[in-house]
Amino acid sequence: MVNTIFDQLRQQEKENRRFAIVDVAEKILHDKGLEAVTIRNVAKMAGLSSGSMYMYFKNKEELLLCMLVQNLKVLKKDMDTCMDNQNPMEAIKKMAYHYKSYFIRFGKYINILSFTIREDSGFNNLNPEMVKELKDILSKLLALVQETLSAPPMKGALKGLPPERCVPVLWALIQGLVQITIPAPTPEDTFFDFDQLLEDVTHILI
Amino acid sequence: MVNTIFDQLRQQEKENRRFAIVDVAEKILHDKGLEAVTIRNVAKMAGLSSGSMYMYFKNKEELLLCMLVQNLKVLKKDMDTCMDNQNPMEAIKKMAYHYKSYFIRFGKYINILSFTIREDSGFNNLNPEMVKELKDILSKLLALVQETLSAPPMKGALKGLPPERCVPVLWALIQGLVQITIPAPTPEDTFFDFDQLLEDVTHILI
Amino acid sequence: MVNTIFDQLRQQEKENRRFAIVDVAEKILHDKGLEAVTIRNVAKMAGLSSGSMYMYFKNKEELLLCMLVQNLKVLKKDMDTCMDNQNPMEAIKKMAYHYKSYFIRFGKYINILSFTIREDSGFNNLNPEMVKELKDILSKLLALVQETLSAPPMKGALKGLPPERCVPVLWALIQGLVQITIPAPTPEDTFFDFDQLLEDVTHILI
Amino acid sequence: MVNTIFDQLRQQEKENRRFAIVDVAEKILHDKGLEAVTIRNVAKMAGLSSGSMYMYFKNKEELLLCMLVQNLKVLKKDMDTCMDNQNPMEAIKKMAYHYKSYFIRFGKYINILSFTIREDSGFNNLNPEMVKELKDILSKLLALVQETLSAPPMKGALKGLPPERCVPVLWALIQGLVQITIPAPTPEDTFFDFDQLLEDVTHILI
DNA sequence: CATGAATGAGACTTCATTCAT
DNA sequence: GATGAATGAAGTCTCATTCAT
Incomplete structure (x- = not known):
């Protein structure tokens, strides 16, 4: 008391x-x-x-969820720093780098979807508060990207697509990009190069 | 003998x-x-x-690897059928659908990376022959996409980027796209809609 | 000091x-x-x-023992109130009800025997004083019943059996009676009805 | 197959x-x-x-249930042998002895009710077939007692109470009787004597 | 060839009890 | 006196894998 x-x-x-x-x-x-x-x-x-x-x-699931939340917080903080950037395209590139870092550190092993879409995959004992926290951070992250895309220089960049529809496009792109460029321990097993790909993508986008 | x-x-x-x-x-x-x-x-x-x-x-791992290879073969076969298409953009959309199907059927559960990038995560006992087969199919798949992108109507579509550099862009895009639109059991938990997103992406690309 | x-x-x-x-x-x-x-x-x-x-x-066992003693005290007090009754048969019926109440409240979960007959089953660390107290109450309870059975109207009721030998008969009867009529959560699983059975028993006894 | x-x-x-x-x-x-x-x-x-x-x-519960069923089968077999007896009162006494034996061997530790009345007490994973078997044996046991009570010499013995209502009376009696006469390891802790009590009960009953 | 019984390590989890603060 | 963090043993259960038959 x-x-x-x-x-x-x-x-x-x-x-x-x-x-x-x-x-x-x-x-x-x-x-x-x-x-x-x-x-x-x-x-x-x-x-x-x-x-x-x-x-x-409370249990193992909660530990994992905790790891995810903690990582997302870091990601969010990193992304926040990108906002200052005058050039939105630069901001987006930086965000991609941060996402890459997050992905290699954590996302590669445990997909965020496992938690938000729980289905049956074993995540049933979660603390609802933490799940809520998770969804909150997620929303904020998306909002951040949308905000960046709404800034004047970016506005209308993606062929005039409204910002809220650009967000998933961008996310999908970055998510996939990071995923297929994950560095393998032996260089010859690494399929693609992140930096090159990022260059090409931005070239196409604008 | x-x-x-x-x-x-x-x-x-x-x-x-x-x-x-x-x-x-x-x-x-x-x-x-x-x-x-x-x-x-x-x-x-x-x-x-x-x-x-x-x-x-030999192992449980080998069973899983076998599943992956078998699924990739199906994916490959499905993708082959897209080649006939006169319109490369249509071909690519169809490919995306096939990939989605593959992903929901299999990729969602076991990431291809777990096998190709073995590192540590428990896949150490694999039959090298099978790993080789896996990489072969993967290469063929990529070649297929590249071929599609090299067809005249597509050539130069992506802001003149050479086809071999378009491939990863496209793959990343589709991979991410499929991943973030995985349908949750409850509609309100599904973040984005695949068809809408695919539309937007193609709109931007060309 | x-x-x-x-x-x-x-x-x-x-x-x-x-x-x-x-x-x-x-x-x-x-x-x-x-x-x-x-x-x-x-x-x-x-x-x-x-x-x-x-x-x-001192330990968990002692807590349980304490619970038992406390419940027995309540039972004893409840039984005491039955003594006033003019009609011993009525008194006995009431006792049966009190015992039932005690049993459902406590006896159903922890058998008194677990403590008095310790043998092995894990109750070895008990405070001897408390065990003594337990036995005392038990004795008093039995004495009470015997007293009731010795009252004039009851005297000789059970085919002239001396009261001290009637006590265990009665106790056995009530104990068994309560036990086999424990209400199950679903009515169809409850084997017998307490009130009916109590009626029948008293009918037979006198 | x-x-x-x-x-x-x-x-x-x-x-x-x-x-x-x-x-x-x-x-x-x-x-x-x-x-x-x-x-x-x-x-x-x-x-x-x-x-x-x-x-x-399948799990621990099933082991316990199995123990119960096995013990009940033995009890049933033992009780069957009592039927031959010409004198129903003798038959019942013998049944009491068999029940005592069962109780000391098993019933003392695990109450049959724990299984039939599952409630919440942790028995939720039981094989329904086995539970059915359990209930079957139980029914047969009760039928057996009723049959004994319906035999001519016994008929009408318990103050004319119809046999089907005598069954629970008897069961309660025996159950309680056995329970309060459980021998403690040290004689001075044993409250009552089974044989004496059984004598008294039969004396009263007829 | 095929079987399935057996293993044994290891997973998660709970709980009575102790002890430094 | 009181606290609650920490322990460590013990519990149930699963599973990939082996091996005698």
Whole structure:
């Protein structure tokens, strides 16, 4: 009931530890793939017992969702910085880079759709609040892109298509672009080059 | 030692059974999701013992890879039919539909990247021959698209970009397009509409 | 060392809190079943930390034992009120109702035998004092029944069997009666009807 | 499809092993109590891996249900032998003994009601066929008692109460009787004596 | 060839209990 | 006194894979 200063501290500490755990989980995700992201592994790497994991996350799904949200927040923040740019085309290119970074860091392993479109794929135990938070961030991201596309120099660039219809076009493009240019560990397995492709795309778009 | 007619028959039979098993696996994949694709489930549905599965596939991974190859073959065949089309733009739209179909049927569950870029994520035991076959089909697919883009009416359409550079642009676009328009079970969760988006994209491209 | 007035107060307060906790535990027991009666759940519902539970109960077993004792006390009190009744047969019927109430409230979930006959089944860490208290109440309950059976109108009712031998007969009957008439959630699964059965039993007895 | 002789053998063997496992489980139940009846413990004692337990039982609940059914079958068989008896009162006494034996062996630990009245108490995953079998045996048992009570010498014994209403009275009596005379490990903790009580009850009943 | 019983590691999760603060 | 974070053992269950028959 009483919200003592101590409670606040505790709350803060808990939040920090959640961050730390998510960081560890992300490292495992990146180093060994999604299958290696088990409660046990994460706990061990984070230096706690697997039982303790459940103090910070209701279950494994929540941990994953947390990772996604955290990554999206970073992405959002990165994208925000692009807004200052005078040249919207430049802004969009930068956004593409940020999305690439996000994708390689996280999106490559877990698709955002798994959470928003839950269907049956095992995500049923999620904290509704967190799901809401997720959808919020998503909306804001889309709004950001739309805003960029509505800026004067960009307006009408895409053959006069209204900005709200440009957004999905752009997103699809960037999403696909990033995906097919994911760098393989051995260069000869990497199909396409991101920078070249991005150049070509912007060339076509305007 | 001797390559009798019998050996050939056996070989052929084996191949047929592999097909049959893969079909079953695919049905399970689509009906119940990736998690339900277990060796046991597939074996039971196919009417053989789980032990026998290992006569046809070295591993579970190989089964999955086989599924991918089989699906890519279908995609390839579907795409081939688009070539006849007089109008390259129409051809490309049709290709997009075929890709969508492939994606919903298979690509949605298992990303091609998991196999080509193996890295770590658990695919280490693959038959190199099959991996080679996979890459072959992939190349052919890309060649097909490129061919379409090189046809006279299309030539120079994308702001004069040479066809080999148009291919990835197009692929990225379609890949992303399909991905972000995946229909959710509840309509209100489906973010964008495939047909609308496809319209807009083609409008912009030419 | 010195038994100050403060110590007494503390003692009293501790006792009160024990009561409160047991009440909470009972509510959980009835609402969600025995499995939900965990130290954590009880603590949370009672508004204290799980660690603090151990200030009031040596361990979980003791909490359960405490619940039993408290319920038996209520049963005893309820039964006491039956004594006033002029008609012993009526008194006995009322007792049966009280026992039924006790059974549905508590006995159904935790059998008294688990505590008195400890043997093995996990109850080894009990406070001997409490076990003694439990046995005391039990004795008093039996004495009560015997007293009722010794009252003039009842005397000799059960074919002249001496009261002390009637007690177990009666108890067995009531215990069994209550048990086999426990109401199932769906009426068609409830085997027998308590009231009817009670009628029949009394009809036979006298 | 084809029901070969081999399949039959296998079926039989599987059945036998189920029996064996149930036996082991029962031993554990009796020796260490219900809480000790874990899949792990049973598997270890039976000499298999815990994973293998799931070849024989869909889940833990099914194992328990199986134990119950098996025990009820024995009880039923035992009770059948009582029918020959010329004297129905003797038959009933013998039934009581058999029930006692069943109760000490099994009923004491797991109440039949837990299965038939499932409510929420954790039994939700049961094989409906087995539940049906359970209810069948139960019905037959009750029918048996009723038949005994309908035999001429018994007819009208219980103050003319019709046999179908005598059944629950009797069952309640025996159930309660057995329950309150359960022998404690230390004699001084055993409240009442079964034989004495049974004598008294029959004395009263007729 | 084919079978399916068996394995054993490992997944998630819960909970009574302890202990530094 | 009180707290609640942390533990660690134990629970149920699944699954790819092997191997005697």
